[in-house]
Amino acid sequence: MAELGATLTVFLVAVVAIGVVRWVGDTLNPVQLTVPERVPFAGGFDPEFHAWSRFHIRWYSMALLFLAFDMEMVFMYPWAVVFVREGMISLVEMLMFILILVVGIVYTWRERGFEWS
Amino acid sequence: MSPAWAVALVGVLLMVSVYLVAVMETIFGLRVSGVRGYGRAWALPMSRAALLLSQRRSVTERPDAQAWALAPALLGGLGAVALTAIPLAAGVEVADVDAGIVLFGAALVQVMVAVFLHGWAANSLFPVLGAFRMAALALSVSIPFSLVVITTALPAESLSVGLIISSQESLWNVVRQPLGLPIYLITGLGFSFWAPLQLPDARDLSGGTSAEVSGAALLVWRVARASILVAVAAMGAAAFLGGYLGPWLPGWLWMAVKTFGLLAILVWSGHRIARPRMETAVKLGWTVLLPLALVDVFVSGALTL
Amino acid sequence: MRDLLARLAVGAPVPVFPVAGGGTREALARLRLRPDVHLVDTPRHAIVLLVLGEFPPGEIAGLAAVHDMIPSPRVTVHWTPGGPRDDVPRSMRVDGDDTALVAALSRVAGEVLSGTRASEPPIRPDVDPVEWRGIGPYGHGGKGMTGGTPFGRPLAERAPDRDGLELDQLSVTVGPWLGALPPGLELGIKLQGDVIQEVEIHPPAVTLERPDGWVRALEVPVPVAELELDRARHHLVWLGEALRVHDLPALGQRTLRLAQGLTPGDRGEVERVLAEVRRTGIYRLALRGLGAVDPSQVGGLGPVARAAGLEDDARLDDPTYQELGFRPVSHRGADAADRWRQRIAEITQSLDLAGRAGDRTAFGDGVVEGPRGRITSDGILPGAVTVDLLPELLTGLEWGDAVAVVWSLDVDPTGVASRSSPEGAAA
Numbered sequence: 001m002a003e004l005g006a007t008l009t010v011f012l013v014a015v016v017a018i019g020v021v022r023w024v025g026d027t028l029n030p031v032q033l034t035v036p037e038r039v040p041f042a043g044g045f046d047p048e049f050h051a052w053s054r055f056h057i058r059w060y061s062m063a064l065l066f067l068a069f070d071m072e073m074v075f076m077y078p079w080a081v082v083f084v085r086e087g088m089i090s091l092v093e094m095l096m097f098i099l100i101l102v103v104g105i106v107y108t109w110r111e112r113g114f115e116w117s
Numbered sequence: 118m119s120p121a122w123a124v125a126l127v128g129v130l131l132m133v134s135v136y137l138v139a140v141m142e143t144i145f146g147l148r149v150s151g152v153r154g155y156g157r158a159w160a161l162p163m164s165r166a167a168l169l170l171s172q173r174r175s176v177t178e179r180p181d182a183q184a185w186a187l188a189p190a191l192l193g194g195l196g197a198v199a200l201t202a203i204p205l206a207a208g209v210e211v212a213d214v215d216a217g218i219v220l221f222g223a224a225l226v227q228v229m230v231a232v233f234l235h236g237w238a239a240n241s242l243f244p245v246l247g248a249f250r251m252a253a254l255a256l257s258v259s260i261p262f263s264l265v266v267i268t269t270a271l272p273a274e275s276l277s278v279g280l281i282i283s284s285q286e287s288l289w290n291v292v293r294q295p296l297g298l299p300i301y302l303i304t305g306l307g308f309s310f311w312a313p314l315q316l317p318d319a320r321d322l323s324g325g326t327s328a329e330v331s332g333a334a335l336l337v338w339r340v341a342r343a344s345i346l347v348a349v350a351a352m353g354a355a356a357f358l359g360g361y362l363g364p365w366l367p368g369w370l371w372m373a374v375k376t377f378g379l380l381a382i383l384v385w386s387g388h389r390i391a392r393p394r395m396e397t398a399v400k401l402g403w404t405v406l407l408p409l410a411l412v413d414v415f416v417s418g419a420l421t422l
Numbered sequence: 423m424r425d426l427l428a429r430l431a432v433g434a435p436v437p438v439f440p441v442a443g444g445g446t447r448e449a450l451a452r453l454r455l456r457p458d459v460h461l462v463d464t465p466r467h468a469i470v471l472l473v474l475g476e477f478p479p480g481e482i483a484g485l486a487a488v489h490d491m492i493p494s495p496r497v498t499v500h501w502t503p504g505g506p507r508d509d510v511p512r513s514m515r516v517d518g519d520d521t522a523l524v525a526a527l528s529r530v531a532g533e534v535l536s537g538t539r540a541s542e543p544p545i546r547p548d549v550d551p552v553e554w555r556g557i558g559p560y561g562h563g564g565k566g567m568t569g570g571t572p573f574g575r576p577l578a579e580r581a582p583d584r585d586g587l588e589l590d591q592l593s594v595t596v597g598p599w600l601g602a603l604p605p606g607l608e609l610g611i612k613l614q615g616d617v618i619q620e621v622e623i624h625p626p627a628v629t630l631e632r633p634d635g636w637v638r639a640l641e642v643p644v645p646v647a648e649l650e651l652d653r654a655r656h657h658l659v660w661l662g663e664a665l666r667v668h669d670l671p672a673l674g675q676r677t678l679r680l681a682q683g684l685t686p687g688d689r690g691e692v693e694r695v696l697a698e699v700r701r702t703g704i705y706r707l708a709l710r711g712l713g714a715v716d717p718s719q720v721g722g723l724g725p726v727a728r729a730a731g732l733e734d735d736a737r738l739d740d741p742t743y744q745e746l747g748f749r750p751v752s753h754r755g756a757d758a759a760d761r762w763r764q765r766i767a768e769i770t771q772s773l774d775l776a777g778r779a780g781d782r783t784a785f786g787d788g789v790v791e792g793p794r795g796r797i798t799s800d801g802i803l804p805g806a807v808t809v810d811l812l813p814e815l816l817t818g819l820e821w822g823d824a825v826a827v828v829w830s831l832d833v834d835p836t837g838v839a840s841r842s843s844p845e846g847a848a849a
Contacts, residue, residue: 007201007212007220009120010127014197017128018190018337022174025333028424029173029494036490036546038178040241041328041464043600043608044484044627046551050179051242053578053590056615059253062399066256069407073263077219080270084421091418098411105403114400116617116820149672151679157433157457164433168469171427171535173493175466179573242594246616246821312669313707320669321602321825323463331466331493391704392669394712395616395820 058116061108068101123211127197130205135343136162137377141384149388169336177329181238188235189337192228196344199224203351204279206361206369217278218266221352225262225308228345229255232310232317235338236326247325250395251310251317257402258307258314261410265297265304268414269356271421278352282360291357293420296413298357300406302383305349307398309342312387316395318342350379428536435460436531439468439492441485442605443475444629444836449520450474450605451659451678454666456524463601465491469531471498476629483608483627486545488599495534495541499527550574581612581619589614598627598835602667602825606835609812616820621813626835633803636792640799643783646742647686650776655681656793657725657765657772658692661699664762664829668708673698686777689770696766709759713815713827717756720811723804724795726831729764730756736791742784746775758830765832794832805834 039046057063075097083090108114118126139162144155176182201211202221214220229251236248270276272293273284281290291298306314318325327338354360354375361368393401437460442450453459462468465488473485489498501516501523516526533539551574554563564572581591597608606628612620635652638644658681665674676695680688717730727734728750735750737743751767753760790797795804808831815831816824 004212004214004220006118006120006123007198007214010123010201010211011194011198013124013128014131014194015190018193018341019186021337022186022189022333025170025174025336028170028427029332031174031176033176034490034544034548035178035550036487036544036548037493038176039487039491040177040239041323041466041488041491042242042594043597043603044488045595045608046487047242047575047594049578049592049594050572050575051240051245051592052237053592055245055249056583056589056617057249057252058615058617059256059399062253062403063256065403066260069260073260073267076263076267077216077270077276080267081274081276083271083418084274087422091415091422095415102408102411105407109404114403115396146672150675152457160433164430167427167430168434168437168535171424171431172469172495175491175493178575242592242613249616315669316822319822320463320667320671321822323601324467328464329466335467388670388672389698389702391702391707393707394826395822397707 059114061111061113065104065108065113068104072097072101118209118211118213123201126205127200127211131197131200131344131347134347134376134380135340138343138346138380138384139165141381142387145385145388166336169331170333172332172335174332174334175329177239177241180240181234184234185238185334188231188238189334189341191234192231193337193341193344195224195227195231196341196348199345199348200351202278203348203355204282204360205351205372206367209369210279213279214277216276218270218276218281218356221278221348222263222266225345225349226255226259228308229259231341232326235330236317239326239329241329243322243324243328244326247317247319247322247328250319250322250325253395253399254307254310254314254316254402257399258304258406261300261402261406262304262308264407264410264414265294265300266352266356268294268297268410268417271414271418278355278360282355282362285359285362289357289359294357294413294417296409297417298353300410300413301353301357302349302379302386304402304406305346305353306383306386307402309345309349311342311346311383313390313392314398315387315392316398319392346380346383347376350383351376353379425536428532431535432528432532436470436527437462437468438470438472438527439465439488439599440605441471441473441482441488441599442628443473443477443482444606446475446605447659451662451681452520453523454662454678455675455682456520458524458528465489466493468492469495469497469534470527471496472527473498473500474502476502477627478629484599489542490544490546495537497530497534497539497542499523499530501526581614583614591619595624597624603828604663604833604835607809607828607833608835609816611816613821616822618816618819618821618824621816623809623812628836633792633797636790636797639785639790640788640797641786643786646746646779646782646784647776649784650772650779651684651686653793654692654769654772654776655684657769658684660765660793660829660832661769665699667825667829668704670702670704673702684773686773689773689777692773693770696769699766705759705762708826709762709830710757712758712819712823713830714755714757715811715815722796723807724791724793725764725768726761726808727795728752728768729760730754734796736789736796737784739789740784742779742782743775746778746782748775758827761830761832794834803834803836805832805836808833809835 140158143158143161199221202217204210232251233248236244269281269290273281310317318327358375361372363371471489499514516523552571554571554574557563562572564570568577578590578592580588583589592613595610597603598606606626608624610622611618658677662674662678720727731754753764788799
């Protein structure tokens with residue numbers, strides 16, 4: 001855990017350092033903006049609506065596929081460590097597992113899940 | 118390594134390498150555009166930084182202010198964390214964790230969160246489009262990315278980056294697992310949303326997630342983004358090119374040479390390869406890179422036995 | 423601290439946001455080659471707002487809004503290649519050539535950065551778009567779950583999706599000064615997620631770019647060498663701008679540089695650069711299959727028509743071109759990739775024709791094959807017809823794909839200007 005302490009410190013210092021640079025910028029050039037200076041840019045005309053909307057993600061089937069593979073990645077880490085010790089049997093086991101998931105890719109591809117326009 | 122040393126070492130390394138990435142970017146840009154004479158490139162990043170620090174930060178009408186402030190800090194923090202997982206020379210490990218590649222992978226996967234926040238927070242059309250592009254891009258590249266990194270752990274029988282390096286004494290992984298490095302570099306470009314995979318910050322979105330960002334906020338965003346690229350290159354050098362291993366020269370120098378070699382390839386490709394369409398990038402990840410990465414895992418695995 | 427930063431910042435190219443009216447195509451291309459200037463894609467990254475070229479009478483659409491979006495320190499510079507403009511207020515006006523302009527841009531940027539020149543205040547009044555403060559149960563202008571105008575703007579409307587679901591739809595006007603689109607092009611679009619559901623063309627914010635050489639060729643025969651070099655130059659500038667939007671700005675600069683002082687003898691260098699463009703994989707990665715046109719709709723549209731397999735070229739009917747053995751290049755795919763291939767092939771073809779033409783002249787009888795298609799004396803430019811194709815072609819595309827299609831058509835908003843004011847075309 002002591003090693004992760006160094007990592008955590010590095011993370012926090014990096015976050016704070018970036019915050020400080022931003023703060024220095026704000027001190028040199030105070031951010032007090034009028035209404036027209038805050039209008040979002042779309043080429044010259046004011047937006048009619050907030051850009052935040054319930055965004056239609058057309059690649060949702062790909063996101064589901066990702067979830068399946070991401071779970072599999074969790075098993076890959078310990079598998080990699082014991083792989084050589086366990087030998088061929090671990091290779092075959094993982095191959096079977098993955099082949100089932102690959103069927104998911106083929107299905108999504110056939111259903112045009114990677115296309116959306 | 119004590120936290121104080123770790124901070125100093127990672128800080129200095131990141132500053133120097135991010136600056137050199139900016140110089141490289143300028144030099145390759147000048148080269149491709151047909152201009153000769155690169156003397157100006159060395160001071161240019163500093164001038165640009167000074168210019169950004171002289172500009173005011175922009176705020177939109179109703180932004181998510183906290184998320185906007187957090188995004189670059191998180192991105193830079195992740196770049197720094199990813200770098201701590203990598204031994205920089207024999208015995209010089211910032212964080213000698215057993216599961217180094219897990220720490221590295223965990224840091225890189227969070228990049229998607231930082232970029233998404235950066236785009237979403239502005240509440241402006243093009244940044245929001247950029248945010249969702251990052252989500253699609255990161256989901257498409259992260260599985261092949263993790264697969265090729267894990268494959269380097271097979272011969273080492275360990276998730277520690279130090280042991281992965283020492284397992285390459287006789288033969289580098291780039292030779293042993295020839296599919297690994299190319300897939301790693303392409304997906305690494307995706308994670309650092311660097312050209313040609315800069316879809317979230319692309320010009321067809323007028324800068325995407327950075328379209329509403331100016332001044333110091335833009336400076337830190339660009340620095341943080343380059344820090345991810347540096348971490349990706351350093352890990353590539355460690356996992357595939359034997360890290361600090363090499364004859365004659367000291368280990369840290371080998372590590373630096375290999376890292377900057379990979380950085381040069383990455384930056385060069387941004388000027389030489391076209392940005393794919395969003396759909397093409399997603400399809401490339403799932404139907405080309407992922408199957409190839411699986412071949413890499415199983416063929417390399419079988420050869421290791 | 424501020425002084426130190428300002429002194430350091432002098433070494434950086436000045437970030438300039440261009441508001442480019444009619445007649446500035448070439449001037450913008452030259453500016454992109456200047457190492458001391460960096461033309462940026464969003465006003466948030468700029469210091470200088472550069473207004474150049476010709477605009478319809480009255481206020482320049484969107485100019486005040488874009489001006490106010492530039493973070494301070496900000497400054498405006500007006501520069502018109504054909505002479506200064508009288509109706510624009512508060513101008514720092516520059517006369518003279520590109521070099522004078524670049525010098526002026528560097529000077530004023532240095533002045534506002536160091537504080538010796540005051541940053542310009544916002545043009546528009548500091549007033550909320552609608553009254554929202556203190557309204558509604560939370561005082562933010564909202565009503566119910568998603569109604570009202572929270573913080574001054576309503577939330578997106580809903581509309582049916584192609585799958586039959588009711589989903590949020592965002593209406594927005596993009597352009598006329600969006601770096602991703604040709605200057606002056608203004609589109610009203612409706613988006614669901616990143617996909618365009620509807621496109622409406624607004625009147626252009628620029629006035630006619632007079633294609634002088636081509637219009638002159640309607641009445642008097644003009645040297646073929648001159649016309650063909652002009653055509654090659656036009657396509658090279660198009661290629662440079664399109665490469666920039668596709669995030670290959672350095673390669674784009676290389677082609678823009680080729681366009682300067684082009685001669686038939688540059689053919690070797692041109693071919694080397696075009697080969698580099700092909701090697702980026704842009705056809706396969708970014709263009710293939712996008713925006714296929716119906717050949718029956720693109721007659722007279724020059725490269726767009728020929729890329730769709732039509733042998734549509736006014737040069738075929740001209741005796742001089744017949745004498746030179748001219749045969750048009752054509753492609754079959756009709757998509758964005760083939761339009762790129764078409765123009766790239768026409769660049770070398772034009773250089774070849776220019777080299778062989780000697781002092782022969784062509785045209786002069788009311789029809790000319792211009793770089794965007796057939797120009798006749800009725801005053802409607804082919805660019806206008808191309809703009810009309812957009813609503814049908816862009817509907818259903820992801821935003822980035824739509825941008826790629828717009829550039830592949832070499833859309834010319836000033837062509838629309840010619841249609842809305844025929845007397846402008848005659849001038």
